[in-house]
Amino acid sequence: MPDTGEVSALHSVPPIALRRRVTDHVMTGVAVLTVILVLVPLFAIFAYLVYRGVGSINWAFLTQTPKPVGEAGGGMANAIVGSAFILALASILGVPMGVGAGIYLAEYGRNRFGDVIRFTADVLNGVPSIVIGIVAYSIVVLYQKHFSALAGGVALAIMMVPTITRTTEEMLLLVPQALREAAYGLGVPRWRTTLSITLRTATSGVITGIMLAFARVAGETAPLLFTAFGNQFWNLRANQPTAALPLQIFTYAISPYDEWHRQAWAGALVLIILIVTAVAAVRFAVRRGTFGAA
Amino acid sequence: MPAPQPIEDTKVRDLRPAGSEAAPVLRGTSGETGDRVFKFAMLVCGLAVLGMLVLIVYELVLRSGPSWHAFGFKFFAGRDWDPVNEQFGALPFVYGTLVSSFLALLIAVPLSVGVAVFTTEMCPKMLRGPLSFFVELLAAIPSVVYGLWAIFVLVPILSTYVEPFLSRTLGWSGFFDGPPYGISMLAAGIILAIMIIPIISSITREVLLVVPQHQREAALALGATRWEMIRVGVLRNARAGIMGGIILGLGRALGETMAVTMVIGNRPEIAKSLFAPGYTMASVLANEFSEATGDVYLSALIEIGLALFLVTIVVNALARLLVWTVTRGQPSRANA
Numbered sequence: 001m002p003d004t005g006e007v008s009a010l011h012s013v014p015p016i017a018l019r020r021r022v023t024d025h026v027m028t029g030v031a032v033l034t035v036i037l038v039l040v041p042l043f044a045i046f047a048y049l050v051y052r053g054v055g056s057i058n059w060a061f062l063t064q065t066p067k068p069v070g071e072a073g074g075g076m077a078n079a080i081v082g083s084a085f086i087l088a089l090a091s092i093l094g095v096p097m098g099v100g101a102g103i104y105l106a107e108y109g110r111n112r113f114g115d116v117i118r119f120t121a122d123v124l125n126g127v128p129s130i131v132i133g134i135v136a137y138s139i140v141v142l143y144q145k146h147f148s149a150l151a152g153g154v155a156l157a158i159m160m161v162p163t164i165t166r167t168t169e170e171m172l173l174l175v176p177q178a179l180r181e182a183a184y185g186l187g188v189p190r191w192r193t194t195l196s197i198t199l200r201t202a203t204s205g206v207i208t209g210i211m212l213a214f215a216r217v218a219g220e221t222a223p224l225l226f227t228a229f230g231n232q233f234w235n236l237r238a239n240q241p242t243a244a245l246p247l248q249i250f251t252y253a254i255s256p257y258d259e260w261h262r263q264a265w266a267g268a269l270v271l272i273i274l275i276v277t278a279v280a281a282v283r284f285a286v287r288r289g290t291f292g293a294a
Numbered sequence: 295m296p297a298p299q300p301i302e303d304t305k306v307r308d309l310r311p312a313g314s315e316a317a318p319v320l321r322g323t324s325g326e327t328g329d330r331v332f333k334f335a336m337l338v339c340g341l342a343v344l345g346m347l348v349l350i351v352y353e354l355v356l357r358s359g360p361s362w363h364a365f366g367f368k369f370f371a372g373r374d375w376d377p378v379n380e381q382f383g384a385l386p387f388v389y390g391t392l393v394s395s396f397l398a399l400l401i402a403v404p405l406s407v408g409v410a411v412f413t414t415e416m417c418p419k420m421l422r423g424p425l426s427f428f429v430e431l432l433a434a435i436p437s438v439v440y441g442l443w444a445i446f447v448l449v450p451i452l453s454t455y456v457e458p459f460l461s462r463t464l465g466w467s468g469f470f471d472g473p474p475y476g477i478s479m480l481a482a483g484i485i486l487a488i489m490i491i492p493i494i495s496s497i498t499r500e501v502l503l504v505v506p507q508h509q510r511e512a513a514l515a516l517g518a519t520r521w522e523m524i525r526v527g528v529l530r531n532a533r534a535g536i537m538g539g540i541i542l543g544l545g546r547a548l549g550e551t552m553a554v555t556m557v558i559g560n561r562p563e564i565a566k567s568l569f570a571p572g573y574t575m576a577s578v579l580a581n582e583f584s585e586a587t588g589d590v591y592l593s594a595l596i597e598i599g600l601a602l603f604l605v606t607i608v609v610n611a612l613a614r615l616l617v618w619t620v621t622r623g624q625p626s627r628a629n630a
Binding site: 037162 | 326328329331332333335336337338339340341342343344346347349350353354357404405406407408409411412413416425428429431432434435436437438439440441442443445446447488491495517519520521522524542545546548549550551552556576579580583584596599602603606607609610611613614
């Protein structure tokens with residue numbers, strides 16, 4: 001009896017119960033719905049940025065400093081340059097340190113101590129940016145006695161290092177061991193091998209990591225609030241308060257003036273264009289680069 | 295064959311100087327010294343990463359001292375935030391941070407898991423790349439731009455459509471009560487949700503992709519529909535990793551500053567209604583830190599920073615461990 005039952009079941013597959021089929025379709029619909037719900041804000045944000053921003057970007061916006069309240073015109077030129085300045089300071093401090101730590105982890109860090117550093121970097125990645133601002137405030141601003149571009153650069157550098165460290169390590173580990181061994185076999189010292197063989201081979205990947213870290217901190221506002229602080233005028237001295245694009249957007253967005261709201265949208269559009277260009281360039285470079293496997 | 299002869303000659307002649315040059319490299323101590331210097335320099339960079347964490351802890355603990363001595367544990371139980379009389383209690387901020395973050399999770403988790411399931415299990419291969427690119431694009435938008443959009447687009451929508459509707463239909467629960475100003479805990483939760491969706495969904499996607507293919511095939515072979523296969527074969531196996539992604543999203547939501555500051559209303563009160571304004575730990579730092587006068591005020595703010603730091607550290611460490619156990623190929627226990 002059981003034998004024949006099994007055989008007949010094998011030969012005539014019973015139709016899947018209606019309830020189960022309906023559930024299947026419903027869940028597929030739900031999944032599609034979630035995708036739509038997630039993409040709506042994305043497109044809404046970009047649409048509004050373009051809609052409100054494009055009309056407000058003009059030559060004055062890109063070349064002038066802010067005008068006092070009530071006067072029309074003026075721009076965010078000093079904030080754009082200030083952001084570039086702070087980001088340059090951050091990169092000078094953060095990039096060598098991050099790449100160095102990545103090299104250490106990949107080439108010497110296959111042990112317990114390396115695991116500790118790896119875990120620390122991952123944890124540092126999750127520290128809220130405003131807390132990093134506090135730390136930059138207490139190690140730089142309190143000693144200089146005033147807000148400064150340098151303090152902003154230090155804060156952003158601390159945020160860049162963990163990202164750069166982990167991606168550099170990953171990229172170096174992708175370089176085949178045989179390349180290193182070939183170099184050793186030719187009598188090349190280990191440090192030269194690392195710098196001119198391993199790192200050279202992984203260059204495109206390492207640069208990707210640096211650019212991602214850069215794009216991530218480029219839009220940061222919270223750590224600059226009480227480090228770079230903002231400035232209505234031009235400043236290119238590292239020990240003086242400096243304007244930054246995200247800070248300016250924040251100040252203008254929460255102000256009660258329509259003219260400033262307009263400029264905030266324009267500033268946001270400029271910021272987004274800069275960041276998206278960087279990210280897109282990175283994706284393009286990665287796809288064409290040595291390590292297409294992302 | 296007379297021709298090859300001279301060529302072999304030159305080879306031999308060329309080899310000799312090369313050999314004599316190779317000797318110093320092989321014997322040379324320069325390589326060893328270089329190696330030692332290089333390794334030391336890289337070690338310093340590695341230690342710097344460790345040093346940063348130590349520095350953060352040291353500065354926060356040191357500078358929050360005065361507040362700790364003045365208020366002790368009561369700091370986190372007190373409801374008064376009165377800088378003029380130097381009375382500081384952080385409870386409204388802790389409450390605001392927790393409520394806005396959990397509200398964000400409530401909205402973001404189903405959406406992000408749905409997106410991840412759709413991109414890995416359901417959608418045509420062609421759509422997969424663009425879809426994940428778009429979702430990742432959400433992560434590239436700076437917090438301050440989210441805030442800007444929230445102030446001028448989300449908040450008006452909430453105050454004219456969503457909040458009146460909610461108070462009509464669910465007002466009896468007490469969570470959707472009071473005047474619909476738009477600027478509210480609800481607005482903060484929604485904008486946070488949008489911001490953490492890319493993190494949760496990208497980690498969930500990663501975890502779903504490491505679920506072995508034979509789990510799916512086994513479920514299908516038993517006659518499961520696609521949804522049953524996803525539920526039994528995929529989601530159940532990926533539970534620990536998805537949990538890790540959710541906790542990572544929570545970590546981000548807890549520390550998120552700018553967008554929340556711009557829409558939550560910044561009032562240190564504890565209200566049951568989600569329509570009421572609130573205040574979070576991160577936004578009180580953003581608003582008051584640069585204007586804090588007096589040592590106790592400043593150190594009270596830094597103590598809030600320290601608390602925020604410790605919570606996010608614990609949350610992140612937990613999430614990392616969960617994600618690591620899954621993606622490192624250790625078999626996740628089916629009934630863990």
